[in-house]
Amino acid sequence: MKPPLESTPHPAGAPGASPADLPKSRLEDLPWKKRSREKADFYVDCVHCGLCLAQCPTYRELGFESDSPRGRLFLMRAAQEGTIPWNSRIADHIDLCLGCRACESACPAGVRYERLLEEAREAIEEHRKRPWTERLLRSLVFGQIFRRPRVLHLAARALRLYQVCGLRFLLRRSGLLKLLSPKWSELEQLLPDIPPARRLLKKGIRYPARGERKYRVAFFTGCVMDETMADIQHATVEILQHNGCEVLVPEGQGCCGAVQSHSGAFAEALRQMKTNVGVLAPLEVDAIISNAAGCGAVLKEYGRWAADYCPALRSEAEKVSAQTADISQFLVRIGFAPPEAGLEKRLTYDEPCHLLHGQKVSAEPRRVLRSIPGIEWVELPNADQCCGGAGTYNIMQYELSMRILEKKMKDIASTGAEVLATGNPVCLLQLRYGARRFGVPVEVRHPAELLAAQYRLGRKP
Ligand code: SF4
Ligand code: SF4
Structure with missing residues (x-):
């Protein structure tokens, strides 16, 4: 696929400028508070009706109450109230949850399961004793790879080298990887084919509308998608241009924080929120477009995260959340051209x-x-x-x-x-x-x- 037709670098000082142009305190040094766990707030909303059970993939597969939303809520509440400790037995049931939120859609009482899951995973990480190798890996993944786009880029380049230098072919053909670890040999096949660096969507760029400009939007590129699925990124910009949008792809945006918040590394997720809000909130745009469901869902939670943990950032985070739209949602909203x-x-x-x-x-x-x-x-x-x-x-x-x-x-x-x-x-x-x-x-x-x-x-x- 060809890259979008015309592109011009962002003029200095224009919306979408790098976060380096913003006062540092806007991005990193805002105080954040830990939410009190004294109150069992959302847990009490559950009326134990069980309507969520049939919608839960892990309950359907395993058939245990403790692997259902209702069972997990019961465990989380008991641990939060101090009746039982946050131990590995609870962790096992929470770890098995996909975080798919099907239970939320099914729940007639409006239980915010995702919110409780975030807190439970954070609490579990505080109590869990991981071996030093796992701790090191987590700090590398959350503190480096997903926090620093440059490190993620280098990791993706290393992966590409592995894929194109013949090593992947050799390992697969010889069956060596399968011999060493059948599971890792399967997991290796889940990896995407990494595109060459020249194909990646350029940031700090304003992609002009095709024809008359009707809208001005910012594109939130995400992290994994940006490094591994360049064609989808170009396609997203291209269809926005086709529908009269000028597309800003701001420099300085990073991972949305989804992986971190789902893994109990909530402080890291908040750090990502601060970075992204610092970049996206000052933009004068009609919408912030996401083409990745997970990223869009998290951007729409930023207002709530800020209200709970970082009130100083609340109004800007709420603006980002309100402006975020999935690409399909935005196209329908503007009456896209078939x-x-x-x-x-x-x-x-x-x-x-x-x-x-x-x-x-x-x-x-x-x-x-x-x-x-x-x-x-x-x-x-x-x-x-x-x-x-x-x-x-x-x-x-x-x-x-x-x-x-x-x-x-x-x-x-x-x-x-x-x-x-x-x-x-x-x-x-x-x-x-x-x-x-x-x-x-x-x-x-x-x-x-x-x-x-x-x-x-x-x-x-
Ligand atoms: S998030 Fe998904 S897997 Fe987890 S309890 Fe709810 S329905 Fe089950
Ligand atoms: S559907 Fe809602 S209220 Fe009913 S058991 Fe599940 S979480 Fe509780």
Whole structure:
């Protein structure tokens, strides 16, 4: 795919300027408080009705109350109130939770499960005694790789080198990796093919609207998506340009904090929020666009995070949350142009949990996809159920993740779809892996890629 047509560097001092231009205190030194755990606030909302159980993938697989939302809430509340300690037995049940938030959508009492899970994971990390190797790895991952975009970039380059220098081919062909660790040999296949550095979307750039400028938006690029799925990033900018948007891709933005908050490293997640709010809040834009369901869901939580932990940042964080929109949501909101070129394929859609349950965005991606002329649309059975990817879940809980994935792939196979669309990087990787592992002949694509390709075909003379 070609990069967007014209691009101009950001003028100095224009919206989207690097955070280095902002007072340092705006970004790093704002005080943050720890929320009191004395009150069992949200736990008391649970009326134990059990309506969430059937929606919970781990309860469906394991059948234990303690691996259901209601059971986990009971354990979390007991630990929070001091009836039982935050020990490894509780941790095991909390660790098995995918954080998919299907229970929230099912709950008639409005229990904010995600919020309680964040707190529980943080409390567990405070009490958990990890071996020094794990502590070192966590500090490397959360304190370096996901905090510093430069380090993430170098890690991605090292991975690319491994993939293109022949070492990957050798390890796979010889079966050596499988011999050393069958599990790591499988996990290695979950990795995306890293694009060359020249293909990555450039930041600190203003991509002009195609034709008359109707909107000005900022693109939140995320971290993993940005380093590993360059084509999707370019496609996102391209479809925004096609629909009259000037797109700012600000320098200085970083990981949204999702991985950290889901792993009990909440202080690191707040640090990421401060960095991103420092970059995004000053922008004069109509919307902040996310093309990754997980990132969008977290950006929409920034206002709440700031209110709870960093009140000094609250108004700016709330502005960022209010302006954030998933790409499909924004396209529908502005009345996007349907593509002219047709695609003669059978197409289905799997809902990323953090788009459906986290952002409550469900109809919009379908409207975008169904606007493509010529497609044969087929609804995916159980599209609202998690694929088992769930951040790092497929690495940390590989066996259970694969059980969940196998069911998802059976559903996909039953549709006979040639193309499956989904709008989240981990879901894309998980489902592509699932297609290979379970032999389902389906191409897994991001909706932005599909739409951009049809726009491009439609522009050809
Ligand atoms: S977040 Fe998902 S896996 Fe966790 S309890 Fe809720 S439904 Fe179950
Ligand atoms: S649906 Fe809500 S109220 Fe009912 S058991 Fe689950 S969390 Fe509690």
